[in-house]
Amino acid sequence: MTLTAKLKLCHNREQKTQLDQVTLAYRDALNYTSQKAFEMEKTSNAAKIQQEVYKTLRERFGLGAQMACSVPRYVGAAYKTLWTKVKQSKVARELNPKARRYKGLDNPPRFVSRTLSYQYQRDYSFKKGQQVSIMTLKGRLVLPYEGYAKHLEFIANGAEMGTAKLWYSKARKQYFLLVPLTIELSDPEPSSHKQVVGVDVGMRYLATASNTSGKTLFKSGKATLRKAERFLKARKSLQQKGTRSATRRLVMLSGRERRFIADTNSSLAVQILKTFPQAFIGVEELTHVRDRTERRSRPHSSEQQRKANRRRARWSYAELQGFLAYKAALRGSMVVKVDAHYTSQTCPRCGHCSRGNRPEKGLMFACESCGYQLHADLVGARNVGLRALLVRQDWASTGCLSCIPDVSDVETKVERLKRYSELRWSPDTSQRL
Template identity: 60%
Template sequence: MKLTISAKLKLRHTPEQKTALDAVTLAYRDALNFASEKAFKLEKTSSAPKIHKAVYETLRDQEGPFRLGSQLACTVSRQVAASYKTQWTKLKQNISARQKGFTKRRYKGLDTAPKFVSRTLEYQYGRDYSWKKNGKVSVGTLAGRLVLEFDGYQKHLDLIQAGAETGAAKLYYQKSKKQYYLIVALNIKLPDPQPTDHQKVVGVDVGQRYHFVATNLNGQSLFEKGAAIHHRKDQFSRVRRSLQRKGTRSATRRLVALSGRERRFVADRNHVLSKTLLTRFPGSIFGLEDLTNIRDRTEGRSNPQSSLRARRSRRRRSQWSFAELQANLAYKAPLHGSLAVQVDADYTSQACPRCGHTSKGNRPNAGLMFVCEVCGHAGHSDRVASVNIALRTLLVRQDWMSTGALSMRPDVSDVEVKVARLSRYAELRWNPDTNP
């Protein structure tokens, strides 16, 4: 089993070395914008070979404004092509959303050529950068190679020292600290997981009122409320709205200073939550809901005349970072001797785990209380959902033991296969009294 992690290395550069790094990052950014303009003129193409053919000689010209190396020139074409492909995907999603009435706004990302602002470039291992002895790294610049010392997280440094397989890296400039960092992809080899190594099963239901509710097969649950995070996000929104209304130069400077602070706050919170789950339920198989396209299925039509409460609800729903929390849990789990799999999210909060009755009426007024219409089983709706997820994860583990093959994500390409899978879920029952 191979796992990829990112190591952030702080480069120890002198003022002269920083000048050389400034030159290559600025030239790379200008090359990206040049290639973006060319791609826009080529009917907004997302084809890397077409962009490469149009810009390569200009980027490589040592008498020209860019003077990039061959590998960096190739990387420019690929990065611009990927950016245009993303823009086309967003445009198609916007057209679909407008047809369904979810929004009236037209996506304008391809009205002009995408502009690159960040001074971040991508290095390829063995061509643009390489490791040296005594904890040093060699990176390419316009004037040749620089050999720099670096600092970082000790576990990451140990992996590099031990010769871990290295992938591409990004040279990143942090303007506030006037400091360059190298973000390196490290590929770690771990033993292949076995079902006998993961005998504990935990269902994790993610939401907005509660960031997650986790329940194991012994009936032990862990609740993580989201009220404090909502208040903090609302505070960010009020400050940002107030500064935007003022529109003064000082307000703009303040907005720049605040940019990214909310994003870093949410990312840190998701890291803490994922680590909390892993330390509370060590060595477990974590079941996560497959929430692909959840917003398309749940968001209603936008209404400019809606109330303040409705607008706040839409904003919170759009800021719901469930995918980041699940991704953090998935990549950290193997490092802690655990595993994360996805199961179908259909009817997890509407199905009774005691008798199997499934109905919207089991959740009166779509609230937090679950009351089965048939057997009368009552409880917290998010906990009931986590119980159903745990049962489905247990079924995944049983299939893994019987077939020897583990499905990390349910196959949704075949409708008949999914219907058969949901039929199996309907036969699952929960009775903590019989659990070991």
């Protein structure tokens, strides 16, 4: 498994100047090299380009030997990608003469962002006391860094490192080192998990999680979604303005919005994993979430209901699940997807499934058949948990883990739903709540 550790470099003003110099020189070198490659019949051959530019990169741009080699490689790779697109465009135009011609190689590609590649052990290496040594134009710079505890742990334990990127955040006036780490994870087995958990996502609660012995976690979505709504409003008004400064602010705002959602999802995933350690976690297959909400919004539904539906579709639940799956693997837990069908309408006690189990679509679930009452979001989480339990049992008995196939095969789906209808929440467990 490969992940990217984002390390914040703790630099003072002089050190930042040094980083500015090297990143800007590298960018200029990229653009110079791009121009040269363009003149050499737009070649993507890195070795050829290097022969042409190496001396200039060393002398005029002041790059070290490693960097003077990595610039032509980077440019060569960029040209290669562009050539692929040119060829694809050519094929497309043979089929459809009206298709637009790809123009990416009409001019030498320009590099605008301050990004710089570092080879491990050549341009960068880790030092004792949580410090990293990186190459600049004036030799090596040793800087302390900060990052996620889990990532720091992997680095300290000597994870395999790849080619790192020095990246500049304009908004924060701050440099980061992005280091790819390759980690060996042992294959999970059914016995490696101590509990089974279901996670339901929604609007009232961004996430509701429950394990099969009744422990629950509610993460309210109120404040978060209100903030998301504010972002949306601000974005809309800037879009309507359409001036240049409005566009610039829009880009900044979009970045802030994206980071806000990512941060919320990331910390929520950690919270779930910390509450339920070493867990086998079921999440809903989300492809149906949209259908489900759309079907519910009938022409007569209130403005409020429609707004809520839009909100639900917009929050990045898929991102939350992605974080959960990825962080789970690092913490000895595991995430599987289960069908989302009827998880909110099925009674976890008697199995009765009906829309009528959700009177007024309110907060309470009330079973028409057995009278079982429970918080509606908790019903969802429990049903997802029960389905995950079924997956785990199949895994333990057959030795193979069957996830939901992407192609919806009607017959197997019907079969699965039939098995789900036989799942029951143990009444003993429920009483303890």
